[in-house]
Amino acid sequence: MPPTAITNHIRRLRFEHGEMTQQHLADKVGATRQTIIAIESGKYAPSLELAFRIARVFGSGVEDVFVYAL
């Protein structure tokens, strides 16, 4: 399967926020750790709602976390 056209800065943001673990982020946004792993590695493009929830955890806007690569 091709990776999605959406890249993200989640890994960097996690480390900038006290080295937050993937499990901790998953718990905060109501997803599983496997989904966070898939998003970080570009294998899954999250729904708009999940993208907003992730951005809110980092206190950022969606476009600060996710980048549309095309």
Added chain:
Amino acid sequence: MSEQERVSWVALVVNLLIGYWYFGRVFSLPASADLFGPGMAAFAIRLIIFAVSVTIVGEVVLRVVQKRTRRGEGVDATARDERDVLISLKASRNAYGVLAAAVIVVLVQIALLAWAQRFLWRRPEPETVLDLMVTGPLAPMHLAQLLLLALTLAAITVYASRIVYYRKGH
């Protein structure tokens, strides 16, 4: 590996084992076998016992792995989120395609057999039920076996698709 992926692996193995056990036996029966008879009833009971046993073993394996996972990953390791739902829907769509294709193949097979027997070919004497599926004539119970095979293939497609989507992304 996520909990949903583990469940898919177990379900895939269970379906493959039961499908192989059942169709391996039914298709190798003599072509003259009575698929409605008391022998078939006893066979169906053995199938149920085998299916329940395999399912219980699969469930026990899953529970043991679940316990170990929960210890490592927290209590929500078994939770289902939007990605799981999406993968489940895509896998069901694939299975629907397989089921539709299989039903069309069976219908075409019926039409071709009827046509061939009428106009074309002197039918070779089938030895097994599997031969009979190719040469005809098909009784309702033989058609039921083919449709059951289509359902089994669809179920296998669901779980195999889920595993592929979990492994490769989507």
